[in-house]
Amino acid sequence: MIESLPFILETLSSPYNIVLMLAGNVVGIIFGAIPGLSGTMAVMLFMPLTYTMDAGTAIVFLLSLWIGGCSGAFIGSVLLGIPGSASAVATCWDGYPMSLQGKSGKALAIGMTASFTGTFFSAIFGCILCVYVADIAFLLSAWEYFSLCFVAITMVIAISKGNMFKGLAAASLGLLFSSVGYSPIDAEPRFVFDNMYLMGGLGMTIVLMGIFALSRILVDFGQGYPPTPEVDTKSIHGFGITPTEVKEQGGNIVRSFLIGLGIGFLPGMGPGLSNLVAYSSAKNASKDPDSFGKGNPAGVWAPEVANNAAIGGALIPMAALGIPGDSTTALLIGALTIHGLEMGPMVFQNSGHVVYLMFVTVAVCALMVLAMQTFGMRLFPHVLKIPPHYMYPALIVISLMSSYVESGNLYKCGMMLVFCAIGVAMNYGGLPTSSLILAFVLGPILEKNMLRGFQYSGTWTTFFTRPVSGILMLLGIFCIFSPAIRMLLDKRKASKQQ
């Protein structure tokens, strides 16, 4: 860490990087605050801008977008009762009732402070823990890596809304898309149809932007955008909370932080789950659980600390194992690969300074976002009032141009429209995009390690006979069937109650 300090200080003190960090935070907060957009979408849209940057600058910019997006998600939840993203669903349950009671200033202040606490301290913990996880990761070989990636994908399927068939179908689609181009190890062309644009595989921007961003814009348009909201700004004055109020929430904050950090660390999980778990545990631990859902400040603290603590947690498996903790870290792994940085246990040997830069950037961004949100509290309602006819056309053009700059030809823009149509079809069928993203990003790692495993041992049984790999494989298989098991248990419970 110490030997990386000059590099970190040089990168973070560069005026160009400071401007990018500020811009990234602002854009991230706006994307996080507006329902339908998210920090993940901001990272996706602006990722191609980083292709001409050096690795350090790219990391600073992408992380600032992500941190801004995660921290801004509570704004929509508190002021509109509509979460800015899945990570702030639970924040609505008490944040919005607080606003209706004329306490929107207080709810916003709690959201800001909780976001800062979660992000800042998770970065510190992540920075310390990452080295130890990387040391353990050295003991893993191809079989264990395959199993770990397998678990990451299946965990997302296990928590995907709807049913396991839909989660699995989306993951299969991700695997199919990742198979296009030359296969790893054997270099056999697959699904290329003699088309030179497909030889190198499908670009991440084209697939994800088409399916995740452009199709979402189209479907939302078809379903009708919600009317521009009226927001109460009268109760926003001062900072809103006192140190005593923060102290009173000490236990809740620590518990939610640990939940967020732990869930963020699990491959495939992230802020979307941590905020729900933290909220329910805060409710269970409360002396007055009936007050939850009616404007209890503890119901804002818990999800906001947890979803932001998941950031540091998600960065640990991303850096130390090369396995994403959630959709955004999956994108970051892809972006860093373009800059020649391969995440995984060797990262500390090859580019440890970059890993430390990531954690320090997260901590600095947390401070910046807190300052911006404190001084810009009265501006939040205006962000939510941007009319869709001005916001979405600009996003459509940015999406298309992002796919153009990735490849330098309009053919890929056309392909992006194909993926947009696939995204609309997925929305129609209710297939979750999160499973697809993870399977698409992890697909090449999964296949490479699977084939290596076969090359070394010549049999599939090794995946089950090696202890760590075997346990992970069984866990993965359990995750696939867990929605069905849960459904059966619920049915049995319901029939017993009758």
Place this chain on the structure above:
Amino acid sequence: MKKIRRDHVTGLALIILGVVVAVLVMQFKKPMTAAYPGPKLFPLIAAFGFVACGLGIFIEGCLSKKEEKPFLSAAGWKKVGIMFAVLIVYVFLMKYLGYMLATPFALFAFTTIIEKGEKTKAGLVSKIIYSVAVTVFIYLMYVTAFGMTFPSGMLFD
């Protein structure tokens, strides 16, 4: 007659996709053996996933008694279709006219289409100013600030 549900359509589409993928995989040259599955196994897993999940989704659709919410109304599908058509035209326009000429028209079209269903309307002048300003802003951000290249158009190459 029982109404066709979204799950039926999704299930059938996935089964067909799975079969198509499996047929394509069989044409790969490298053989698949128990000792080394090669490049065929991974896409075959995907194909199997499509068929198995497609069947599961289809059967679930048959068994489900829940009332299904419509995904989009007829008017909604029309809106999505129009927007998609404009996107295709925009990409073609960019091919011939380049980014700088095609984008203001596309932005103007998108703004006009989206504002139709809204209470607050943007005036003609505001839409023109918006379209030109956003075009220039995106160009400055990508090309001037970050050194990227944008399509210049076949007619001007």
